[in-house]
Amino acid sequence: MLKILKNITILVFILNLYCLAYCSDLKVFTETREVELNKTFALTVEVNENITDFQLPKMPDFVVILKSTIKKKGKIIYTYELAPKEEGIFSIPSITCGQTTTIPISIRVYKKQATKGSKYSYKDSNSSANAVVDTKIVYVNQVVYYTLKFRTNRDLKGNPSYTLPIFQDFWKAESKNKSGYKLINGENYFTFEVTTPLYPIREGTVTIDPSKVTIQYLNSYMESKFETEKVSVKVLPLPEFGKPEFFSGSVGRYEIFASVSKKNLKVNEPLLLTVTIKGNGNINTISEPRINLANDIKKYSTTIKTKNSDFISSKEFQCVLIPLMDGEKIIPAIKFSYFDPDVKEYKEISTKQITINVSGERNNDSVSAGGSEEENKDLKETDDSLNKFALKTKLDTSNENKILIKNKYLIFFVFALILAMLLSLGYRLRLIAISKDVVKVQKMKYNKLFIKYFQQSQLALNKYIQFNFYYNIDLALKMLLSSKTNISYMFMTTEEIRNNLYSFKIDEQLTDNIIKMFIDCNKFKFTYFRATQKDMAVAFSQLKFIKEQLDKIL
Amino acid sequence: MKKIFCLFLLLLNFILPLYADSDNKDRLIKAMDFYDLGNYNNAIKIYETLLDEGIVNSTIYYNLAVSYLKNKEIGKAKLNLERVLRLIPRDKSTRELKNYISEITEEPKQNLAEKIISDIKLICSLNEITLIMFIFFFVAGSFFIVYCLSYKKIYIRLSIAFFCLFLLLIPLIYMKIEDEILSSKAIVMDYAEVRNNPIKLEAPSFEILEGRKVIILSELGRWVNIKLEIEGLSGWVDKHFLEKI
Numbered sequence: 180m181l182k183i184l185k186n187i188t189i190l191v192f193i194l195n196l197y198c199l200a201y202c203s204d205l206k207v208f209t210e211t212r213e214v215e216l217n218k219t220f221a222l223t224v225e226v227n228e229n230i231t232d233f234q235l236p237k238m239p240d241f242v243v244i245l246k247s248t249i250k251k252k253g254k255i256i257y258t259y260e261l262a263p264k265e266e267g268i269f270s271i272p273s274i275t276c277g278q279t280t281t282i283p284i285s286i287r288v289y290k291k292q293a294t295k296g297s298k299y300s301y302k303d304s305n306s307s308a309n310a311v312v313d314t315k316i317v318y319v320n321q322v323v324y325y326t327l328k329f330r331t332n333r334d335l336k337g338n339p340s341y342t343l344p345i346f347q348d349f350w351k352a353e354s355k356n357k358s359g360y361k362l363i364n365g366e367n368y369f370t371f372e373v374t375t376p377l378y379p380i381r382e383g384t385v386t387i388d389p390s391k392v393t394i395q396y397l398n399s400y401m402e403s404k405f406e407t408e409k410v411s412v413k414v415l416p417l418p419e420f421g422k423p424e425f426f427s428g429s430v431g432r433y434e435i436f437a438s439v440s441k442k443n444l445k446v447n448e449p450l451l452l453t454v455t456i457k458g459n460g461n462i463n464t465i466s467e468p469r470i471n472l473a474n475d476i477k478k479y480s481t482t483i484k485t486k487n488s489d490f491i492s493s494k495e496f497q498c499v500l501i502p503l504m505d506g507e508k509i510i511p512a513i514k515f516s517y518f519d520p521d522v523k524e525y526k527e528i529s530t531k532q533i534t535i536n537v538s539g540e541r542n543n544d545s546v547s548a549g550g551s552e553e554e555n556k557d558l559k560e561t562d563d564s565l566n567k568f569a570l571k572t573k574l575d576t577s578n579e580n581k582i583l584i585k586n587k588y589l590i591f592f593v594f595a596l597i598l599a600m601l602l603s604l605g606y607r608l609r610l611i612a613i614s615k616d617v618v619k620v621q622k623m624k625y626n627k628l629f630i631k632y633f634q635q636s637q638l639a640l641n642k643y644i645q646f647n648f649y650y651n652i653d654l655a656l657k658m659l660l661s662s663k664t665n666i667s668y669m670f671m672t673t674e675e676i677r678n679n680l681y682s683f684k685i686d687e688q689l690t691d692n693i694i695k696m697f698i699d700c701n702k703f704k705f706t707y708f709r710a711t712q713k714d715m716a717v718a719f720s721q722l723k724f725i726k727e728q729l730d731k732i733l
Numbered sequence: 734m735k736k737i738f739c740l741f742l743l744l745l746n747f748i749l750p751l752y753a754d755s756d757n758k759d760r761l762i763k764a765m766d767f768y769d770l771g772n773y774n775n776a777i778k779i780y781e782t783l784l785d786e787g788i789v790n791s792t793i794y795y796n797l798a799v800s801y802l803k804n805k806e807i808g809k810a811k812l813n814l815e816r817v818l819r820l821i822p823r824d825k826s827t828r829e830l831k832n833y834i835s836e837i838t839e840e841p842k843q844n845l846a847e848k849i850i851s852d853i854k855l856i857c858s859l860n861e862i863t864l865i866m867f868i869f870f871f872v873a874g875s876f877f878i879v880y881c882l883s884y885k886k887i888y889i890r891l892s893i894a895f896f897c898l899f900l901l902l903i904p905l906i907y908m909k910i911e912d913e914i915l916s917s918k919a920i921v922m923d924y925a926e927v928r929n930n931p932i933k934l935e936a937p938s939f940e941i942l943e944g945r946k947v948i949i950l951s952e953l954g955r956w957v958n959i960k961l962e963i964e965g966l967s968g969w970v971d972k973h974f975l976e977k978i
Contacts, residue, residue: 239954267953268930285932353929353938458969482924484940568830569736570796577790584910593867596874603881610884620840 199207205230205276211387213287213346216266220286222259226276233276235259240269262290268345282380287345306331308392308405316413320350320378320430321520323412326336327373327390327472329405331725332366334397334407344388349377350461353487378430378461382416421525423516430459431608435468435515437530439500445538446505454496454513462492469511475504502537509534515664531649618665625662629655633722640719643712646704656693659726663733673697689728757783764796773804791820793836795827802830807837807944808922808976815920815946815978819913822855838944850908859909866906869899917949919959919975927968931956938968947975 214220222243226233228250235243236259249256255271263269263286271284305380306329311325325346329339341696343354354375363371371392392405411636417430433456440451456465466556467481479499486493502508510533519526583589614620632655639648657668660676664683668676673694680690703710710718757959765777780797783790794817801810811834817827836953857865880888912918921944926937931953941947947959949966957975960967 192830271931350936352936410865424765449865484924485926485937487936487938550961568799568802568826568833570765571792571826581860582914583860584906589863593870596871600874600877600881603878607881607884 195690205274205279205281207271207274207281207284209271209284209286212285213289214263214344216263216288216290219260219262222261222271224257224259224274224579225254226257226667228253228255229577230255236272236274237314238269238271240260240264240267241271242404284441285345285347291715302405303403305333305396306394306403306405308390308407310387310390310407310410312387312410312412315411317379317477318415318430318518318520319380319382319417320428320464322431322460323349323377323379325375325377325387325410326429327375327392329371329392329394330361330363330368331394332368335369336395336397336399339392339394341371341373341393342399343373343375344390346375346377346387348381349379349386349387350464352376352461352463368378378464379412379414382414384411384413389715402522417518418523418525422524422600423527425514426516426518426525427464427466428464429458429515429517431458431517432460432519433460433515433517433528434522435513435528435530437510437513437533439510439533439535442534443536443538444502446503447501450500450502450535451508452498452500455493456496456515457491457493458517459491460517462487462494465494467496468515470498470513471511472500473508475502476508476510477501477503502535505537505539508537622662625658625665629658629662630656636719636722640712640715643715644716645710649700649710649717649718652722653704655727656696656700656722659722659729660693663729683733685729685732689725692721693725696725736794757788761793761796764800766958768796768800768803773800776800777804778842789820791817791824794820795824795830798830802834802913803834807834808920810834810930811838811944812877812920812922812976812978815918818855819978820858820860820875828855838942840945843963847963853905854912856905859906859913862902862906866899866902869895869902873899919947919949919957919977921945921970921974923946923974925970925974927959927966929968931958939966941970946978949975949977 205227206223208223210223224233224235233255238261240263242264244260244262245257247256250257261271266288268285268287271286273283274281305508308327308329310325310327312326312398316729317323318409327341328345329341338358352375354373356371356373358369358371361368373390376389387410389406389409392407393402394405405550412641420500436451436455440453444450452470453486455466456468462485466482470478471617472478477500479501481496481498484495486495486496500510512532514527514529516525516527518524518533564626596689613623632651636648636655639645660666660668660680664679666679668679671679676697677690680693696718703714760779760783764776767773767776777800778801779799780793783793784797794813798810798813798817801807801813814827814831814834817824818831819963821827827955846962868977873892874886876892876895880892921941923943925941927939927941928936929938941961946962947970948962950958950960952958952972953969955972956969957972959975
């Protein structure tokens, strides 16, 4: 028994040593891939004990606190506490330590929503949500279609809103939505489907978290929430047997083509090489294939264009080649290998070899030299069309940047004009209101005439013209009385005026003064009764006094 | 003494701008010479220096656009051309150059409604439309004031007529303000990949060629949320691929 235990201990010890020898320098893992805002999560980094210069890269989206450092079995385990700063999807960048570089980790930060009385359910009597994958067993990087399905037989207020899981162990392509009506078991259902192509990035059993669907029924104030079940996919590793030397991990079925922009050219003349890879796998992970060019052809940087479509996607690698010497040059076949999951074996495909003819010295003035006649014609046309755009010869450098609409003087002027319009409108409205009161208008007219005669009398006083003075004083007094009583006194006798004034309850003394003034005016209107300038001044001040008194009474 | 000093300052005030203007003209001639000799880089350098000095001029922008185009820098050519179009939208050569660049950058054809709207926008510049509207408003207001003071019906009729003309121009000025002041637009300076989320790790959802005009929806750090005007596609792109008009 003791011997068996001893053997087991030795075996465990050897296994530990084996593990230590083959484990990597660096391991990074997080407590979770989804975290609520204002909460923290742990990031653990394991590095070999002999690595002393380990440093965590900068993570501007998180507040990072080193929680603990533990030395354990030849490793140093750093535990960090990370607090996200805002909502969104952020990544913990790749960490390099020694020879090892980790892959970046995506973290989804979400806000806790008020879920009072709105628990998630899988289905209710009218609606249901579920998630399916087209295949349960796939190879690493082989496409698997994840579909979120929702159906309801009730009318909805707007489209359903949905949240897909983070797909942490997959490379995710763009989702496609499909909605419509279907007859299921004799009932008309509104169906909604979201299909997402996924490419597993690690082997093993991978679980996809539930998707969430939120809807609101018509004539309902409550939101109904549905959650699908978790879906598991078994991911198989790619077989080691028959793996090509430069296999880059592509899984699916592919084709490769290559073409050049011209086959006849001169030394130092650029040539465009286009390599296209088409297929039904994850086109995004395909890297530029190796091109083994001879030393006398210089290759410049490559431009990559990706065209994603539902089933067949393509990636185009375009690079400029410049032959440095003349002669017949060969662009060798470009190889590309992939794993075909249908036949479960690796395949290697290649382009055809391309031969180009490079002749003599290049004429630097002519960009279009060398190619075929058709190419030359095309390039010449482009150049000609460009040549028709000549520079403008106007030597004007005045500043045209003044945006008039922001000019403060213009704004001020507009406001001033609006104010003037409002004032004149106010004036017009007041005139309209006044014109509706006939008595008031008549009184105003009399008042205007009073002012006119009063001024003329003052003028006559200054010039000492007796007739004019008394004539105007007489009229001014009549107009003054008319403006107060709205009665015309033009053709009344003094007695009639007196009686009239009594009817307006004007006191006797004032009435007497008024009548006396009328008598004086009649008397002195004629020149044979001479009045001194002093008499006239007294009469003028008397008129003023009468006006003041009448203003108080009427 | 004070008077002489003031006069001297006044004189300087007149002479210095004239001197600066003649210096600018010399530089413009130099840039044209460089262009004629095929030295587009030096021509561009001179035009850019003039613009850096705060001069905003349609001729300089146009010449810069042509120089960039000759230098095969489509993005920068388009950027300067868009700036010219804001200043002189009816200029024939500018419109021809715009069509030429649109062909190169493979911009999709607008549908009839979009084409009509863009043609309407190019009827006049924002300053021109502002001035026309101001004149209409001023005349309408003046007639209104005269009507209020004189109460003659002819003035109110004239005022209403001019006010209607003013109202007719409101949609046009709104489109221009929305286009040039409210919404932020940019030109793609290099071939760029657009992603669904502001994360570099995510696979690009589509690409845009150099010289395409995009609408900026929002910004998040070094990421910009953009939208293609004609196709309506939107996504996130790295800031350094874009330059605002």
